[in-house]
Amino acid sequence: MAANSSTVWQRGRVVELRDVAQNIRRVVIEPESPVRAAPGTHVDIAVVVNGERDVRSYSVVESDDGGTRLALSVFRTPASRGGSVFMHGLDEGDDVELTQPMQNFPLRVGAARYVILAGGIGVTAVLGMARVLARLGTDYRFVYAGRSREGMAYLDELSAEHGDRIEVHVDAEGTPLDVASLVGGLDPGTELYMCGPIRLMDAVRRAWQDAGLDLPNLRYETFGNSGWFDPEEFVVRIPRLGLEAVVPKHRSMLEALEAAGADLMFDCRKGECGLCEVDVMELTGDIDHRDVFYSERQQEASAKMCCCVSRVITAKSTPHPGAGRAIVSIEVS
Ligand code: FES
Structure with missing residues (x-):
């Protein structure tokens, strides 16, 4: 039984599809009853997996002010439980069932400094936050890590948008992210917002504790589908x-x-x-x-x-x- 009884479901139409990286497709949906989608929000979408209805959560990557167009980006994983296959199979004009935007990962405005940290597809949850921080003229760094450039969604757009505030780490180019030095170099007043694979977030959490930084200043969103080991039956x-x-x-x-x-x-x-x-x-x-x-x-x-x-x-x-x-x-x- 779901604890969240206030979830509002509605229909929406797929109006735009575009591949934005290897195995990552941008899906733009026009919901029937639009409401504003703040940075950090996500929607649940009803998907069909093995003939059964199921639910998957996707971050709202971008939205207009009224929430009339919600852009999501879906990574088709080899170990997919079926949701990403369904989403990649959508065509323009298809109708989907989705919730109104829900907020579990709000951006707190007013910190002295910010670090936005994205690992791979995790960029979808934090991209909007970085945009707001840039617009507000805050002191922020945007750290974006991935295995290869081909698999990093929106990389060119983000590099152009954030200029010298973005720091890109690519495993395949021998420039992986060094979590200890990233976290070790932070001032106590810094708030860090992150989303990425569990290994990355675990490493950051441990480094954060080792550095004696305030835990409430570490905020994250998870996808809940990446583990330490390959899934087994x-x-x-x-x-x-x-x-x-x-x-x-x-x-x-x-x-x-x-x-x-x-x-x-x-x-x-x-x-x-x-x-x-x-x-x-x-x-x-x-x-x-x-x-x-x-x-x-x-x-x-x-x-x-x-x-x-x-x-x-x-x-x-x-x-x-x-x-x-x-x-x-x-x-x-
Ligand atoms: S439903 Fe929230 S941790 Fe499982």
């Missing part, structure tokens, strides 16, 4: 309910449990709110924690997990990882 059991479900690679544990008839609480579906928390009773394998809700210590304890994003894998220490299926028994409240 695994088995989840709820012994009290006599329920067992197989979680395929392309599905989340939450989705598999819902399909099996379990009634679970959730909200963000991105590993941020902790509402989908389950207790781990027994585990054959390891947990690939993909949330940003738990502390490092809580994740290491593996007594709980966020079932909307975290997965179970065959033990990292086995000589042949992937052999057999990992199994987790859980209890839900």
